[in-house]
Amino acid sequence: MGILRKTKSVKILLDEFEKKSTAISAITLIERLHSKMNKTTIYRVLEKLEDDGFLHSFLGKNGHKWYAKCSGCSSDEHHDIHPHFQCTDCGKVDCLSTDVLIPNIPNRKVDMSQILLQGKCEDCYT
Amino acid sequence: MGILRKTKSVKILLDEFEKKSTAISAITLIERLHSKMNKTTIYRVLEKLEDDGFLHSFLGKNGHKWYAKCSGCSSDEHHDIHPHFQCTDCGKVDCLSTDVLIPNIPNRKVDMSQILLQGKCEDCYT
DNA sequence: TATTTAACGCAACTAAGTTGCATTAATTGT
DNA sequence: ACAATTAATGCAACTTAGTTGCGTTAAATA
Ligand SMILES: [Mn+2]
Ligand SMILES: [Mn+2]
Ligand SMILES: [Zn+2]
Ligand SMILES: [Zn+2]
Numbered sequence: 001m002g003i004l005r006k007t008k009s010v011k012i013l014l015d016e017f018e019k020k021s022t023a024i025s026a027i028t029l030i031e032r033l034h035s036k037m038n039k040t041t042i043y044r045v046l047e048k049l050e051d052d053g054f055l056h057s058f059l060g061k062n063g064h065k066w067y068a069k070c071s072g073c074s075s076d077e078h079h080d081i082h083p084h085f086q087c088t089d090c091g092k093v094d095c096l097s098t099d100v101l102i103p104n105i106p107n108r109k110v111d112m113s114q115i116l117l118q119g120k121c122e123d124c125y126t
Numbered sequence: 127m128g129i130l131r132k133t134k135s136v137k138i139l140l141d142e143f144e145k146k147s148t149a150i151s152a153i154t155l156i157e158r159l160h161s162k163m164n165k166t167t168i169y170r171v172l173e174k175l176e177d178d179g180f181l182h183s184f185l186g187k188n189g190h191k192w193y194a195k196c197s198g199c200s201s202d203e204h205h206d207i208h209p210h211f212q213c214t215d216c217g218k219v220d221c222l223s224t225d226v227l228i229p230n231i232p233n234r235k236v237d238m239s240q241i242l243l244q245g246k247c248e249d250c251y252t
Numbered sequence: 253t254a255t256t257t258a259a260c261g262c263a264a265c266t267a268a269g270t271t272g273c274a275t276t277a278a279t280t281g282t
Numbered sequence: 283a284c285a286a287t288t289a290a291t292g293c294a295a296c297t298t299a300g301t302t303g304c305g306t307t308a309a310a311t312a
Binding site: 260263269272274 | 284285307
């Protein structure tokens with residue numbers, strides 16, 4: 001179930017994703033907002049924002065949870081399947097609009113792909 | 127540093143990977159071998175087998191660690207970058223020999239890709 | 253303003269993986 | 283075969299991301 005009440009916590013979290021378009025890890029949000037809200041609240045609000053189609057989640061290189069804004073999703077339709085790019089220098093993670101073509105795998109039906117690319121981002125790439 | 131002594135634990139673990147070619151999660155090995163060796167030993171041996179180029183590791187859909195046999199790797203050269211496929215029905219994970227082409231991403235230098243495909247495997251695909 | 257209940261804070265918990273250290277056993281030399 | 287060396291092991295304690303239960307707070311609505 002998604003968000004029913006626009007609480008202070010919801011507004012603060014939405015704001016974090018509004019002022020920057022990069023993905024943010026749950027861990028980062030916890031340390032950034034620990035004085036403003038409890039980590040349990042952070043996890044719960046993020047989950048609801050994902051249900052609502054405002055955010056989508058994925059796992060970074062250590063298997064930790066990251067969230068980023070959706071573009072054009074709703075609670076009904078989550079079509080935010082795309083690769084993510086994590087910079088090995090500054091740690092920043094971005095959603096990529098570039099499509100990666102998954103070839104047909106013999107005898108298997110591929111329903112989902114989870115692609116994490118790593119390397120140097122535009123800022124760290126000299 | 128890799129393995130220096132062919133201990134009982136090393137042999138048992140190597141055997142697990144010998145009798146089946148699918149990937150095995152650290153968690154599975156711990157529950158499968160808990161009467162034969164300590165989980166600390168399992169994690170440590172797996173790490174060394176990876177150093178030696180016998181195994182490679184990757185993260186499954188929950189961010190948990192999986193290991194699979196390498197083919198043609200050594201401690202010097204680990205060229206085992208390939209996609210993995212996790213069956214959403216039976217949970218089995220396989221290494222895929224199929225290559226996924228990563229397109230050039232503008233202004234970024236991609237050094238590594240981590241691709242996890244999900245769907246139905248050959249056994250579960252009716 | 254009073255009522256309803258979704259959302260919150262807190263503390264306790266879960267589980268994957270790690271660390272330190274005393275003990276064991278594989279390897280090597282005699 | 284035996285003793286010396288030290289890599290590897292077991293165990294307990296720890297770390298940390300994420301979860302759960304429950305009493306309290308504060309949004310929504312009337
Ligand atoms: Mn994204
Ligand atoms: Mn593999
Ligand atoms: Zn960067
Ligand atoms: Zn299957």
